[in-house]
Amino acid sequence: MNLTGKQLIGFQTKAAGHRNFQGIQAASGEALPQVFVEATADEAHEALTKASAAFKVYRNVSDGERAKFLHAIAEEILVIGDVLIQTACAESGLPEARITGERGRTIGQIQAFANFISNPSWKREIVDEAMPERQPLPKPRLVQKQIPLGPTVVFGASNFPLAFSVAGGDTLSALAAGCPVVFKAHPAHPNTCDLVGQAIQQAAQKTGMPDGTFSLVHAQGHEIGGYLVTHPLTKAVAFTGSYRGGKALFDLAVRREVPIPVYAEMGSINPVYLFSDRLATQGEGLADAFSQSICLGVGQFCTNPGLIVILEKDREFLTSLAAKLDHMPLGTFLTAGIKQSFEHGFNTLNHHPATQRLTASSTPAPSLFSTSVREALAHPEVLEEVFGPCTVAVVCQDLAEMIAFTEQLPGQLTATIQAEPSDLVNLAELIDEVSQKVGRILLNGFPTGVEVSAAMVHGGPFPATSDARSTSVGTEAIYRFTRPVCWQNF
Amino acid sequence: MNLTGKQLIGFQTKAAGHRNFQGIQAASGEALPQVFVEATADEAHEALTKASAAFKVYRNVSDGERAKFLHAIAEEILVIGDVLIQTACAESGLPEARITGERGRTIGQIQAFANFISNPSWKREIVDEAMPERQPLPKPRLVQKQIPLGPTVVFGASNFPLAFSVAGGDTLSALAAGCPVVFKAHPAHPNTCDLVGQAIQQAAQKTGMPDGTFSLVHAQGHEIGGYLVTHPLTKAVAFTGSYRGGKALFDLAVRREVPIPVYAEMGSINPVYLFSDRLATQGEGLADAFSQSICLGVGQFCTNPGLIVILEKDREFLTSLAAKLDHMPLGTFLTAGIKQSFEHGFNTLNHHPATQRLTASSTPAPSLFSTSVREALAHPEVLEEVFGPCTVAVVCQDLAEMIAFTEQLPGQLTATIQAEPSDLVNLAELIDEVSQKVGRILLNGFPTGVEVSAAMVHGGPFPATSDARSTSVGTEAIYRFTRPVCWQNF
Numbered sequence: 001m002n003l004t005g006k007q008l009i010g011f012q013t014k015a016a017g018h019r020n021f022q023g024i025q026a027a028s029g030e031a032l033p034q035v036f037v038e039a040t041a042d043e044a045h046e047a048l049t050k051a052s053a054a055f056k057v058y059r060n061v062s063d064g065e066r067a068k069f070l071h072a073i074a075e076e077i078l079v080i081g082d083v084l085i086q087t088a089c090a091e092s093g094l095p096e097a098r099i100t101g102e103r104g105r106t107i108g109q110i111q112a113f114a115n116f117i118s119n120p121s122w123k124r125e126i127v128d129e130a131m132p133e134r135q136p137l138p139k140p141r142l143v144q145k146q147i148p149l150g151p152t153v154v155f156g157a158s159n160f161p162l163a164f165s166v167a168g169g170d171t172l173s174a175l176a177a178g179c180p181v182v183f184k185a186h187p188a189h190p191n192t193c194d195l196v197g198q199a200i201q202q203a204a205q206k207t208g209m210p211d212g213t214f215s216l217v218h219a220q221g222h223e224i225g226g227y228l229v230t231h232p233l234t235k236a237v238a239f240t241g242s243y244r245g246g247k248a249l250f251d252l253a254v255r256r257e258v259p260i261p262v263y264a265e266m267g268s269i270n271p272v273y274l275f276s277d278r279l280a281t282q283g284e285g286l287a288d289a290f291s292q293s294i295c296l297g298v299g300q301f302c303t304n305p306g307l308i309v310i311l312e313k314d315r316e317f318l319t320s321l322a323a324k325l326d327h328m329p330l331g332t333f334l335t336a337g338i339k340q341s342f343e344h345g346f347n348t349l350n351h352h353p354a355t356q357r358l359t360a361s362s363t364p365a366p367s368l369f370s371t372s373v374r375e376a377l378a379h380p381e382v383l384e385e386v387f388g389p390c391t392v393a394v395v396c397q398d399l400a401e402m403i404a405f406t407e408q409l410p411g412q413l414t415a416t417i418q419a420e421p422s423d424l425v426n427l428a429e430l431i432d433e434v435s436q437k438v439g440r441i442l443l444n445g446f447p448t449g450v451e452v453s454a455a456m457v458h459g460g461p462f463p464a465t466s467d468a469r470s471t472s473v474g475t476e477a478i479y480r481f482t483r484p485v486c487w488q489n490f
Numbered sequence: 491m492n493l494t495g496k497q498l499i500g501f502q503t504k505a506a507g508h509r510n511f512q513g514i515q516a517a518s519g520e521a522l523p524q525v526f527v528e529a530t531a532d533e534a535h536e537a538l539t540k541a542s543a544a545f546k547v548y549r550n551v552s553d554g555e556r557a558k559f560l561h562a563i564a565e566e567i568l569v570i571g572d573v574l575i576q577t578a579c580a581e582s583g584l585p586e587a588r589i590t591g592e593r594g595r596t597i598g599q600i601q602a603f604a605n606f607i608s609n610p611s612w613k614r615e616i617v618d619e620a621m622p623e624r625q626p627l628p629k630p631r632l633v634q635k636q637i638p639l640g641p642t643v644v645f646g647a648s649n650f651p652l653a654f655s656v657a658g659g660d661t662l663s664a665l666a667a668g669c670p671v672v673f674k675a676h677p678a679h680p681n682t683c684d685l686v687g688q689a690i691q692q693a694a695q696k697t698g699m700p701d702g703t704f705s706l707v708h709a710q711g712h713e714i715g716g717y718l719v720t721h722p723l724t725k726a727v728a729f730t731g732s733y734r735g736g737k738a739l740f741d742l743a744v745r746r747e748v749p750i751p752v753y754a755e756m757g758s759i760n761p762v763y764l765f766s767d768r769l770a771t772q773g774e775g776l777a778d779a780f781s782q783s784i785c786l787g788v789g790q791f792c793t794n795p796g797l798i799v800i801l802e803k804d805r806e807f808l809t810s811l812a813a814k815l816d817h818m819p820l821g822t823f824l825t826a827g828i829k830q831s832f833e834h835g836f837n838t839l840n841h842h843p844a845t846q847r848l849t850a851s852s853t854p855a856p857s858l859f860s861t862s863v864r865e866a867l868a869h870p871e872v873l874e875e876v877f878g879p880c881t882v883a884v885v886c887q888d889l890a891e892m893i894a895f896t897e898q899l900p901g902q903l904t905a906t907i908q909a910e911p912s913d914l915v916n917l918a919e920l921i922d923e924v925s926q927k928v929g930r931i932l933l934n935g936f937p938t939g940v941e942v943s944a945a946m947v948h949g950g951p952f953p954a955t956s957d958a959r960s961t962s963v964g965t966e967a968i969y970r971f972t973r974p975v976c977w978q979n980f
Contacts, residue, residue, distance in 0.1 A: 060922065126945040126966070140935060142945035144966070147925065149958075254744035258900075258952050261959070410748075432550065435637065435975055442978040445630060455616040455632035457976035462748050468639075468973045469751070476616070476634070476974065483958045484966065485925055486947035488932040 001080050001195055003034045007043050007218060008197045010050045010211040011204070014043050021220050023191045026093025027332050036190045039217035039224050044182070048233040050212025051151035051180035057210040059148050059178045063117045065207065070114035070176060072203035073167055074107045080195050088161045091189035093332035094297065099162065106162045109169055109452050113176040116475040122146075124484075140489040146482035148178030149261075150235030153228040155249070157240035158188040158334050159300040165189065166196035166216065169452075169473055170238035170263070177481035179236065180213045182228060187220045188335045222248070229253055229262075236481055239264040240302070240472065243385070243463055250466045263480045264466040265458065268412040269306035269385050269392075270447045273402070273434070275423035278444070279317050286418065287317065291324035293446035295366050298331035299389030300338065302458075303414050303447040306385060308368075308393035309402060318393050321368055322358035328366040328389070338387060345386030354379040355392065370395055373405045399426060406433045411461025411468065414440045414447035437461060439471065491570050491685055493524045497533050497708060498687045500540045500701040501694070504533050511710050513681045516583025517822050526680045529707035529714050534672070538723040540702025541641035541670035547700040549638050549668045553607045555697065560604035560666060562693035563657055564597045570685050578651045581679035583822035584787065589652065596652045599659055599942050603666040606965040612636075614974075630979040636972035638668030639751075640725030643718040645739070647730035648678040648824050649790040655679065656686035656706065659942075659963055660728035660753075667971035669726065670703045672718060677710045678825045712738070719743055719752075726971055729754040730792070730962065733875075733953055740956045753970045754956040755948065758902040759796035759875050759882075760937045763892070763924070765913035768934070769807050776908065777807065781814035783936035785856050788821040789879030790828065792948075793904050793937040796875055798858075798883035799892055808883050811858055812848035818856040818879065828877060835876030844869040845882065860885055863895045889916060896923045901951025901958065904930045904937035927951060929961065 006015040015037035022031040061069075077084065088099045116122050123145045131139035152174040156165035163169065166183055174181050185193035197216035204213050217224060222245075229237050229252045237253055237260065239246050246264030253262040272290070279286065293305055310317065333339035346364040349355050354375035358368045366389035371382055376394045383392065396402040415438045419427060435441050439460030450458050450473050458473035459465045465472075470480045496505040505527035512521040551559075567574065578589045606612055613635045621629035642664040646655035653659065656673055664671050675683035687706035694703050707714060712735075719727050719742045727743055727750065729736050736754030743752040762780070769776065783795055800807065823829035836854040839845050844865035848858045856879035861872055866884045873882065886892040905928045909917060925931050929950030940948050946964035949955045955962075960970045 056922075059926075128941070128943040128945040137939065139941060139943075140932075142941060142943060144945040144947055150926075250744075250749070254740075254749075259740070259744075259956070261957075432546075436640075438975065439973075440976040440978055441980070442630075443980045445979055449627065451618070451629060451632060453618045453629075453632060455618040455634040455976055457634055457974045459974070461973075466749070467751075469969075471974060471976075479959075483929075483951075484947045484949070484961060485928065486930040486945055486961075488930055489935055490931070490933045 001083065001198055003191060003194050004198065005034050005036045005194065007039045007047070008201050008216040009043060009047050010215055011201060014046070016040050016043060021187065023091050023189060024335070025090050026334055029336060032090065032191055034191055036218045038219045041224070041227050044217055044224050044227050045231065047182045047215035047217060048151055048228070048231050051182055051215065052233040054180045054210040054212030055150050058180055058213050061178070061209065063120065066176065066178065067114040067118045069203060069207040069209050070110050070172065072207045073200050074110040076199035076203045077103070077107065077167060077196060080199060084192070084195050087195060088189065088192045091192055092161045092334050098297065102160060102162045105452065106167055109163065110167065110172050112452060112475055113172045113478065116478065117176050122478065143487045143490065144484050145487070146479065147485050149481050149483060150179060151233055152179040152181050152236045152238065152481055153234050154181050154183045155225060155239040155241065156183065156186045158186050158338070159297065161189040161192045162196070164240045166193050167200060169477055170240065173477040174238065174481045175214070177478045179481045183214070183216045184225050184228060185216055185218045190218055225249065226252055230256055232258070234260060236260055237262040238472070238480065242266060246466060261480070262466050263470055263472060265302060265472045266463055266465060267302045267385050267387070268460065268464040269383060270303055270412055270414045270416070271307040271309050271409065272305045272416040272418060273430070274308060274310045274314060274317060275419040276311065276314050277420035277422045278418045279314055281420055284320065287320040287324045289446065290321055291328055293448050294325065294391050295328045295331070295389045296448050298333055300334055300387060301448050303450060305416065305447055306391050307383065308391060309405065310393055310395055311402070312395050312397055315395055318358055318368060318370055325366040325368055326360045330365050330389070333388070342386060342388035342390070345388070346390055349382060349386065349390065349392065352379065352382055355382055368393060373401050376405070377408055399430065403430050403433055406430065406437065409437050411464040412438045413458060413460045413464045414438055414442060416442040416445060416447055418444055439464065439468065491573070491688055493681060493684050494688065495524050495526045495684065497529045497537070498691050498706040499533060499537050500705055501691060504536070506530050506533060511677065513581050513679060514825070515580050516824055519826060522580065522681055524681055526708045528709045531714070531717050534707055534714050534717050535721065537672045537705035537707060538641055538718070538721050541672055541705060542723045544670045544700040544702030545640050548670055548703050551668070551699065553610065556666065556668065557604040557608045559693060559697040559699050560600050560662065562697045563690050564600040566689035566693045567593070567597065567657060567686060570689060574682070574685050577685060578679065578682045581682055582651045582824050588787065592650060592652045595942065596657055599653065600657065600662050602942060602965055603662045603968065606968065607666050612968065633977045633980065634974050635977070636969065637975050639971050639973060640669060641723055642669040642671050642726045642728065642971055643724050644671050644673045645715060645729040645731065646673065646676045648676050648828070649787065651679040651682045652686070654730045656683050657690060659967055660730065663967040664728065664971045667968045669971045673704070673706045674715050674718060675706055675708045680708055715739065716742055720746055722748070724750060726750055727752040728962070728970065732756065736956060751970070752956050753960055753962060755792060755962045756953055756955060757792045757875050757877070758950065758954040759873060760793055760902055760904045760906070761797040761799050761899065762795045762906040762908060763920070764798060764800045764804060764807060765909040766801065766804050767910035767912045768908045769804055771910055774810065777810040777814050779936065780811055781818055783938050784815065784881050785818045785821070785879045786938050788823055790824055790877060791938050793940060795906065795937055796881050797873065798881060799895065800883055800885055801892070802885055802887055805885055808848055808858060808860055815856040815858055816850045820855050820879070823878070832876060832878035832880070835878070836880055839872060839876070839880070839882065842869065842872055844872050858883060863891050866895070867898055889920065893920050893923055896920065896927065899927050901954040902928045903948060903950045903954045904928055904932060906932040906935060906937055908934055929954065929958070
């Protein structure tokens with residue numbers, strides 16, 4: 001497969017614009033050869049106009065035909081072969097094993113959605129049978145079904161160039177629901193986007209989907225993204241990335257003449273609560289596993305454990321954890337911007353009067369800081385997400401203080417309880433409070449590693465996401481892009 | 491039961507404010523004796539503080555205990571007896587038979603929610619079993635369940651003083667979900683609100699619910715409502731009423747530091763599509779039934795059929811319908827404000843160059859106007875909702891024009907197709923287009939009369955509601971106030 005460097009507008013390629021850019025090799029900072037042309041507003045408009053026209057057909061494509069289209073996407077991605085792995089590795093700096101694994105996850109996710117819509121129960125049909133003899137008035141037959149919302153604009157994440165990008169969970173759940181997708185390619189991996197975009201384009205053509213079911217546009221700045229979100233033909237938006245980016249799109253969408261839903265997954269610091277008996281039984285092993293979870297993917301996960309909540313009497317564990325982190329390499333960041341932002345976050349914590357550094361390095365490295373509940377609440381900036389391998393431990397005097405601190409926590413994607421049954425007997429109130437703050441709560445695991453399955457919730461209260469009533473991972477993600485319609489007496 | 495004229499803050503009554511008002515008899519315009527004290531911001535704050543404290547307990551009350559509480563609300567409402575009927579009739583101007591029927595509907599609705607949460611499947615539990623042997627990593631056990639969002643602010647509607655007010659579908663679905671409710675009483679029926687509010691207060695006390703599970707505050711202006719919606723402890727909002735009111739609350743809620751969901755049902759004009767063979771088989775009977783649907787409850791329904799879409803060749807029907815409407819009395823409006831607004835709407839249509847009046851009366855009365863597709867699209871103000879018995883017919887040259895017109899329609903709660911099988915053979919494309927615009931689509935019925943049942947959708951795309959992915963009638967309404975949480979390895 002050749003790179004195009006252009007917008008994929010339905011079954012065509014377009015490049016009328018005059019602004020160019022190139023992908024960057026994460027490790028070297030050097031530009032990759034392919035030149036990409038940024039989309040014009042006219043091209044974005046054309047993508048949405050085609051999507052809107054395609055929707056009239058695509059919404060009536062049978063579930064079986066749509067499933068075939070999804071399966072074809074998976075096949076076309078595999079057909080790209082090694083060049084996809086090499087390209088994604090080059091642009092993200094992530095190792096080959098990780099990207100190969102992520103491709104597997106992406107394929108599995110596509111198949112999961114294809115299988116999900118192959119069972120008609122996915123439409124959540126509810127039938128109330130007629131009661132023609134009812135007094136004083138007969139009851140009509142009512143059938144409720146989910147229908148797709150319409151053209152959806154998707155913004156991918158930099159940290160999963162395959163699984164949360166062009167053919168990631170957001171695109172696939174929208175396509176599975178029956179919504180055409182206009183994808184805003186991530187400027188951190190335009191080459192990867194180009195390859196996967198063409199795979200979807202080809203799958204759509206081969207399985208007879210209407211022209212405009214999928215489009216992909218490139219841009220470095222925010223202008224085209226804003227244009228797509230405020231365009232009257234757009235009916236929903238999905239985003240994975242920073243708080244700043246997601247909140248900006250949310251604000252645009254709710255201020256439209258006709259507001260539309262925005263599903264923005266904006267990350268979180270994912271508190272891990274540690275308890276005495278668990279620490280005692282797990283010993284060094286826990287510090288080892290914890291340090292690996294912190295450093296996995298250079299800490300560039302939405303579910304990275306950036307916050308430890310621990311009792312004063314257990315603070316010795318922090319020393320062991322810091323010692324482990326002192327031996328972990330930093331690794332290559334996805335982009336120069338993320339590296340810079342990590343360094344800024346590290347420096348802020350390192351010089352903050354409210355925090356104490358427990359790891360050795362005084363320059364940016366995998367790091368552990370500690371603070372007290374009082375200081376953390378007085379200086380909320382120390383609990384701001386530092387995207388990368390950096391964790392802050394909040395040391396609590398007692399369980400009551402731990403609960404009070406939890407009540408003040410903003411919304412999170414996940415929280416983890418590390419506890420033995422002997423710890424758990426005292427933790428009912430804490431766990432109840434924690435569950436109010438998160439989309440997923442784990443016992444004795446680590447939040448990194450998100451299962452793609454029916455019961456998964458990758459979501460959570462604001463600011464973790466813009467809509468806590470949804471998940472962006474797992475088959476339930478499809479219902480972000482549907483709404484119920486009731487058919488009376490049909 | 492005595493009237494209090496005060497705020498019901500949890501189990502207490504409060505009246506620290508200095509601004510008073512009285513309920514008004516709809517028929518005479520005279521004030522009812524009870525003086526109501528408007529809530530202060532401090533009282534609204536206290537209601538939400540109590541609701542937030544109550545939530546910690548109420549969210550853990552078992553489904554069975556919560557169902558008992560709901561049943562007790564129904565009982566306490568019945569205990570009020572005739573005085574409730576008389577009060578609601580006096581304040582709304584609606585006839586006794588209608589209010590008695592509405593009480594029955596309210597009781598039925600409460601029982602439906604109580605029964606719904608008595609079946610544990612309501613929590614939509616999804617279980618993914620563990621796969622400890624899976625390679626390369628074991629799969630943890632995942633359980634997804636719905637949990638309540640938290641304190642919910644509810645605004646009732648003037649046109650259903652029982653079924654969409656204090657103990658209406660919004661309050662009951664929130665309480666059923668496990669969310670405490672702070673209800674903003676409607677100033678058009680404060681006496682009715684006071685009685686029903688006390689019934690809920692007593693039911694909560696008798697069944698051992700925590701203090702603060704329910705509160706009710708009075709106010710005539712918008713200030714207290716805005717205060718409640720922007721208060722940090724509020725987690726969700728439900729509203730039934732005008733576009734202006736609902737959109738104002740939506741705008742406040744999405745601009746909060748932590749945005750919250752607003753479920754505003756803002757009404758619509760509910761198009762009815764009429765076809766030749768149906769008109770031929772039904773004859774006069776259809777004109778009769780249609781005129782009654784237009785005039786039911788003085789046309790003061792969100793589902794009132796305010797728009798007819800008809801082919802030029804069938805326009806004779808409009809003459810028959812106008813003749814029927816000429817014999818219908820106008821009736822008593824709910825409030826002086828609604829009467830005034832109906833008169834304004836009538837006069838606007840009556841003097842508009844784009845419309846032609848088909849009914850006889852040149853002063854406000856049950857009315858039918860006609861216009862063309864071209865005129866309707868050029869002058870969207872002629873399709874604005876006139877709350878009351880007033881309908882505009884858009885006459886289409888052919889089916890293609892009808893479809894094109896439908897594509898331009900804003901979101902609606904309902905649309906109705908009046909068609910025989912011989913008509914329907916040509917209508918697949920139209921019906922597909924219509925279904926994109928509505929929450930409910932009916933065949934050969936009238937949109938007034940909304941079943942309270944599992945399959946009902948009383949919702950629809952903006953501006954009919956602020957969130958098309960929900961319904962405010964029927965048991966599915968409960969999911970407006972819940973979100974999923976995933977329990978991993980618990």
